[in-house]
Amino acid sequence: MSEVHFDRIALIGIGLIGSSLARVIREKKLAGTVVVASRSSETLERAHALGLGDSYTTSNAEAVRDADLVIVSVPVGMSEKVAREIGSHLKPGAIVTDVGSTKKSVFEQMQPHLPDTVHFIPGHPIAGTEQSGPDAGFARLFEGRWCILTPPADTDEEAIARLTAFWLACGSMVDRMDADHHDRILAIVSHLPHIIAYNIVGTADDLETVTESEVIKYSASGFRDFTRLAASDPTMWRDVCLHNKDAILEMLARFSEDLSSLQRAIRWGDGDKLFDLFSHTRHIRKSILDAGQDVDVPDFGRHGAVLDAGENKSDPS
Numbered sequence: 001m002s003e004v005h006f007d008r009i010a011l012i013g014i015g016l017i018g019s020s021l022a023r024v025i026r027e028k029k030l031a032g033t034v035v036v037a038s039r040s041s042e043t044l045e046r047a048h049a050l051g052l053g054d055s056y057t058t059s060n061a062e063a064v065r066d067a068d069l070v071i072v073s074v075p076v077g078m079s080e081k082v083a084r085e086i087g088s089h090l091k092p093g094a095i096v097t098d099v100g101s102t103k104k105s106v107f108e109q110m111q112p113h114l115p116d117t118v119h120f121i122p123g124h125p126i127a128g129t130e131q132s133g134p135d136a137g138f139a140r141l142f143e144g145r146w147c148i149l150t151p152p153a154d155t156d157e158e159a160i161a162r163l164t165a166f167w168l169a170c171g172s173m174v175d176r177m178d179a180d181h182h183d184r185i186l187a188i189v190s191h192l193p194h195i196i197a198y199n200i201v202g203t204a205d206d207l208e209t210v211t212e213s214e215v216i217k218y219s220a221s222g223f224r225d226f227t228r229l230a231a232s233d234p235t236m237w238r239d240v241c242l243h244n245k246d247a248i249l250e251m252l253a254r255f256s257e258d259l260s261s262l263q264r265a266i267r268w269g270d271g272d273k274l275f276d277l278f279s280h281t282r283h284i285r286k287s288i289l290d291a292g293q294d295v296d297v298p299d300f301g302r303h304g305a306v307l308d309a310g311e312n313k314s315d316p317s
């Protein structure tokens with residue numbers, strides 16, 4: 001039995017992230033038993049049909065009973081509700097973690113409802129797609145991607161080591177930082193790009209002089225790359241905006257200043273300024289490729305991920 005093996009893992013929420021965890025846990029044999037909980041019986045039935053767990057329930061309280069590891073994978077605005085429901089049913093010594101895209105808010109929502117007898121270690125895998133629901137998950141989602149843990153200062157080191165080993169077994173690389181720092185970084189690398197994408201797709205949709213069919217027909221010129229982000233789950237992204245408000249507003253203010261400067265350069269025909277900026281940003285793209293966080297093939301390398309997802313849809317084991 002490997003060091004990362006847990007007797008019983010409870011997965012609360014079985015959408016893209018929860019179901020990807022279910023698949024990798026099964027594939028790598030990381031648990032004796034996997035209990036799956038979801039809010040609606042429709043989603044639960046789908047999870048059952050896909051064979052994602054050993055037992056299924058719509059009761060979060062029932063799901064966590066006797067679990068050694070509890071992973072909460074619900075929209076961040078639901079964190080407090082879930083913590084209230086599970087708090088008094090957790091097994092002493094259990095590790096409780098989450099995968100939410102904002103960390104300070106999740107900690108503040110959940111921590112007051114969890115007993116001192118458990119180890120609460122918030123986390124965030126930097127891996128995802130624009131799809132949602134139990135069918136969208138695939139076992140390789142976390143492979144080669146970072147997972148950030150944001151344990152508070154007094155967290156038990158052994159519990160952190162165990163959770164770290166779990167994520168490594170899922171194929172992730174693990175980093176550790178405080179929640180505030182996480183929220184500022186993610187505001188610029190994830191939250192702002194999504195907000196910009198939602199905005200630009202909305203602007204194109206509102207244009208009166210360009211028809212929708214033209215927008216779609218000629219989208220390969222750049223627009224379609226924004227549509228992938230702008231197709232992301234509206235509930236998840238509403239919650240991210242509401243729960244990382246301060247960091248997002250700060251990054252948006254900087255972005256607006258830089259956009260004004262770019263606008264001025266275009267108005268005044270300042271080609272040198274434009275060329276300098278565009279050269280610098282090209283260099284950042286190269287750094288991302290060098291770090292293995294994307295591949296240099298047309299379509300931003302997404303074909304590989306889509307194929308993986310498809311393969312795993314038919315075989316969730």
Ligand code: NAP
Nearest residue numbers: 013014015016017039040043074076100101128129132133
């Ligand atoms: P998703 O596919 O929409 O799935 C969400 C799941 O949460 C569904 O199973 C839903 O159940 C369940 N749920 C909602 N409220 C619940 C409650 N009160 N009790 C139990 N289950 C509940 O979402 P996701 O993409 O997996 O995202 C989950 C979390 O991961 C979010 O916090 C998100 O910020 C984070 N995250 C997402 C990505 C990404 O790219 N998508 C990447 C990293 C982290 P029903 O269907 O039954 O309502």
